[in-house]
Amino acid sequence: MANPPDGVVLGPSRVNIDPAPYCGLDYAYLNRTACEVTMDDPVCTPEEDSLNYQCNLCDTELVHSMTQLLLHGLATGSVDSSTGDIFKSPASVAVGMRAELAGYLIQRSETLVRESINGGEDHSDQLIKASTRPTEFMSDLIDDFVASKRNILSHVSGFLSSESRLNKIKEFLQKLETENFWAQDERKATGETILKSIDTKCIFHCPERFDMPDKLSEHLSQCKFRMVNCVNDGCAVSCSAIHMEEHGTVCPFKLIPCEQLCEQHVMRCEMDKHCATVCPMKLINCPFYEVGCETAFSQCCLDKHCSGFLQIHLMYILKVITRRNTFVNDMDQRLQLLEKEKFVFFSTL
Secondary structure, eight states, X not given: OOXXXXXXXXXXXXXXXXXXXXXXXXXXXXXXXXXXXXXXXXXXXXXXXXXXXEEOOBOHHHHHHHHHHHHHHHHHHXXXXXXXXXXXXXXXXXXXXXXXXXHHHHHHHHHHHHHHHTTOSOOHHHHHHHHHOXXXXXXXXXXXXXXXXXXXXXXXXXXXXXXXXXXXXXXXXXXXXXXXXXXXXXXXXXXXXXXXXXXXXXXXXXXXXXXXXXXXXXXXXXXXXXXXXXXXTTOOOEEEHHHHHHHHTTOTTOEEEOTTXXXXXXXXXXXXXHHHTTOTTOEEEOTTGGGXXXXXXXXGGHHHHHHHTHHHHHXXXXXXXXXXXXXXXXXXXXXXXXXXXXXXHHHTO
């Protein structure tokens, strides 16, 4: 039997996918899905057991955000649970808390879905949030977990809202990142597990299953959650295909029409420089501005303006020359007068 492609689950085992660079979530897409999805929508469920080749792709940008929440939650819980305890430090409790946090989140997520499907407690509001705003739902669970780990001393003297606490969390978070304490791949696997358990509408992961590996391979080349590279020269961003259109609206390397409506297409990051320097539609003053022509026009119209206003420009120049001649004559007369007064003064001595 042929080996399944990367990112595919065959039976119960999981094939890890390399973490993808974060390029920002499509918040318009998230808000739209949140409005469209209701509890009456069909829930995606596994199909027949004969379909053993499953697409295992997820929204990588969303999973990346979840991995960041996991690390921040670990840092916060470690700081709060060890505050004021001389026998504990954030680093000493982080090892056990890492596994405990991951287990807590997975168990809470699976319990929520299971109870909702089995008709137990009414979790409809929570399930809607979980399936449409996963990061917000996950953040709430992490807050609950961290709150359960706070010792008595951490509640004293307003520690929870103090700048000291925030600085400790920030410093420990940086330490965790620097030392790669909780590897990105491990957090990614945890995030994907949680996402797939709560994404009952299959908005953020692909549920497709196939009976043949070649059918799966064909699907992977078209799946909306496949990783794609930005096609703009100079841009190194990779993201899920579903977010590429949104990326195109902010990509600094995308060629876009000139904002001043010239015929050129310019990279978004070069637009300001283009408009201020070489753009043919840049507004400039007439070269004869200093002599009286105060007309402003597009840079590309310079020759047309100068040829069309030639006589007017000559008149402006003539007036300037006339004024200067008058000024020179006046100064000559004053100089002569001063010379005469000087001569009379010395003659009387």
